[in-house]
Amino acid sequence: xxxxxxxxxxxxxxxxxxxxxxxxxxxxxxxxxxxxxxxxxxxxxxxxxxxxxxxxxxxxxxxxxxxxxxxxxxxxxxxxxxxxxxxxxxxxxxxxxxxxxxx
Amino acid sequence: xxxxxxxxxxxxxxxxxxxxxxxxxxxxxxxxxxxxxxxxxxxxxxxxxxxxxxxxxxxxxxxxxxxxxxxxxxxxxxxxxxxxxxxxxxxxxxxxxxxxxxxxxxxxxxxxxxxxxxxxxxxxxxxxxxxxxxxxxxxxxxxxxxxxxxxxxxxxxxxxxxxxxxxxxxxxxxxxxxxxxxxxxxxxxxxxxxxxxxxxxx
Numbered sequence: 001x002x003x004x005x006x007x008x009x010x011x012x013x014x015x016x017x018x019x020x021x022x023x024x025x026x027x028x029x030x031x032x033x034x035x036x037x038x039x040x041x042x043x044x045x046x047x048x049x050x051x052x053x054x055x056x057x058x059x060x061x062x063x064x065x066x067x068x069x070x071x072x073x074x075x076x077x078x079x080x081x082x083x084x085x086x087x088x089x090x091x092x093x094x095x096x097x098x099x100x101x102x103x
Numbered sequence: 104x105x106x107x108x109x110x111x112x113x114x115x116x117x118x119x120x121x122x123x124x125x126x127x128x129x130x131x132x133x134x135x136x137x138x139x140x141x142x143x144x145x146x147x148x149x150x151x152x153x154x155x156x157x158x159x160x161x162x163x164x165x166x167x168x169x170x171x172x173x174x175x176x177x178x179x180x181x182x183x184x185x186x187x188x189x190x191x192x193x194x195x196x197x198x199x200x201x202x203x204x205x206x207x208x209x210x211x212x213x214x215x216x217x218x219x220x221x222x223x224x225x226x227x228x229x230x231x232x233x234x235x236x237x238x239x240x241x242x243x244x245x246x247x248x249x250x251x252x253x254x255x256x257x258x259x260x261x262x263x264x265x266x267x268x269x270x271x272x273x274x275x276x277x278x279x280x281x282x283x284x285x286x287x288x289x290x291x292x293x294x295x296x297x298x299x300x301x302x303x304x305x
Contacts, residue, residue, distance in 0.1 A: 006212060007211055007231050007234045009235065011235070013232045013235040014231075014232050015232060016244065016247050016248075017232075019226060022225050024222065025149070026226070029119060032123055032141060034145060034148070034223075035140070035142070035145050036126065039130075039140060039144070040130070049265065052212075055213065068214065068226065070119055073119065073122055073123060077122070080126075085135065091122070091125050094125035094129055095121045095124075098116070098121055098124050098125055098128070099115075102115060103115070
């Protein structure tokens, strides 16, 4: 299936801007995201093809507008809710709760 | 535990941070993940699995002709001889740069990359501009990385996939005949093993 992820050969996407002395992770949340991906993969909740496919199902504009680990976040949320491991309501409520505590 | 905040108090958590924290908190509660296991995995990829591994493979190939033959014949096994194997490096192909041919690796569809030898990929490798451009205008991409090749050098771009990952064996620079394998490993850069850089003598 083609889609926005099929970027090879597309013109006008902009400069590459490689970062010098780039750290492995840029933010703490990226580390947690990476670890959750590995843990849930090891737990057998999805295979790598399913994981990538869930990224490819992202809204195309959102796909281009978000970073790599945000793609992972989107994919993990999609797969775990589709498979009934967690619900969107749980995620929404917990997010609200954490935001309140953070305020 | 009222204050296990890991950010300055004047900056509210972003929506992405909130979503990640919510997800982690629920998965911890359901005992589907283990916080310490996550710490360990993060530390492993920050300190142990990175381009220094690939540099050792390259330096050995430069100094040991038999090893180089094995590496070009069956990269997965030859790389495993040095202790590097596993996730996202199950099937490897090493492509050699010569006076006539320069190789570059990309994953146009996503982010496939040889983790055991190079670690996790840099942001630019996973982002749209590199993936879009390198298959169409590799010399333009090399120019963005400050690399100029002779006009008659053939450039081969390898598009990685979930089954096969590539590592570029860069050209050993002139003037390094007296260097040991360890010294050579120190001058091999990550980008030279992706193909967006060259190795220079120190």
